[in-house]
Amino acid sequence: xxxxxxxxxxxxxxxxxxxxxxxxxxxxxxxxxxxxxxxxxxxxxxxxxxxxxxxxxxxxxxxxxxxxxxxxxxxxxxxxxxxxxxxxxxxxxxxxxxxxxxxxxxxxxxxx
Amino acid sequence: xxxxxxxxxxxxxxxxxxxxxxxxxxxxxxxxxxxxxxxxxxxxxxxxxxxxxxxxxxxxxxxxxxxxxxxxxxxxxxxxxxxxxxxxxxxxxxxxxxxxxxxxxxxxxxxxxx
Numbered sequence: 001x002x003x004x005x006x007x008x009x010x011x012x013x014x015x016x017x018x019x020x021x022x023x024x025x026x027x028x029x030x031x032x033x034x035x036x037x038x039x040x041x042x043x044x045x046x047x048x049x050x051x052x053x054x055x056x057x058x059x060x061x062x063x064x065x066x067x068x069x070x071x072x073x074x075x076x077x078x079x080x081x082x083x084x085x086x087x088x089x090x091x092x093x094x095x096x097x098x099x100x101x102x103x104x105x106x107x108x109x110x111x112x
Numbered sequence: 113x114x115x116x117x118x119x120x121x122x123x124x125x126x127x128x129x130x131x132x133x134x135x136x137x138x139x140x141x142x143x144x145x146x147x148x149x150x151x152x153x154x155x156x157x158x159x160x161x162x163x164x165x166x167x168x169x170x171x172x173x174x175x176x177x178x179x180x181x182x183x184x185x186x187x188x189x190x191x192x193x194x195x196x197x198x199x200x201x202x203x204x205x206x207x208x209x210x211x212x213x214x215x216x217x218x219x220x221x222x223x224x225x226x
Contacts, residue, residue: 033213042118042201042218043156050211058213090155097212098144098205103155 006091006104014112019078021107023091031094032074033101034066036087049074081111115139116204118217125224131189133220135202138183144205147187149198156201192224
């Protein structure tokens with residue numbers, strides 16, 4: 001089925017570990033986004049991408065790395081996880097910057 | 113610095129009433145203003161959106177009012193229903209020298225009592 005899927009849905013890990021969150025979309029949308037959602041902060045943009053191999057930082061990029069070698073995939077890596085990165089992470093995609101962003105159901109990440 | 117300020121943080125409305133959520137911004141370069149609805153355990157979904165050359169947009173029970181001079185916009189939900197209970201986010205699009213991106217408000221948790 002067409003859509004945007006995130007994996008895993010839930011993840012528990014320890015501080016200092018590397019973690020990769022996966023995002024896959026089947027619409028061939030150009031734009032893809034990573035957000036984190038925390039109580040009291042709403043949705044904050046981590047990184048985004050307008051096409052394969054074109055990415056840019058959002059509001060809270062520190063400690064995160066992204067890549068986009070294929071249009072349909074946009075993985076997010078926490079190189080050395082910290083407790084402050086405990087959050088719900090959402091991936092989204094859109095046809096262009098002024099079209100609807102379609103969100104996945106999120107990954108709930110806990111860092112102990 | 114918060115680019116889009118949203119209020120109230122939470123809202124309780126009786127079934128059949130009108131729910132009103134407000135947002136304000138400072139950056140006049142914003143040129144697209146969407147509202148997103150989010151249910152627990154799900155990602156946000158686009159509800160309705162407006163461009164700054166229009167003062168009002170209506171889709172069913174949902175209306176955006178936009179005041180360009182005041183740099184404010186609001187979401188009105190008429191005849192609010194328990195199924196409207198969700199978190200609502202306003203957002204604004206900025207296209208600078210880099211890629212276009214949305215700035216989100218912090219969200220309003222709406223509860224509609226039956």
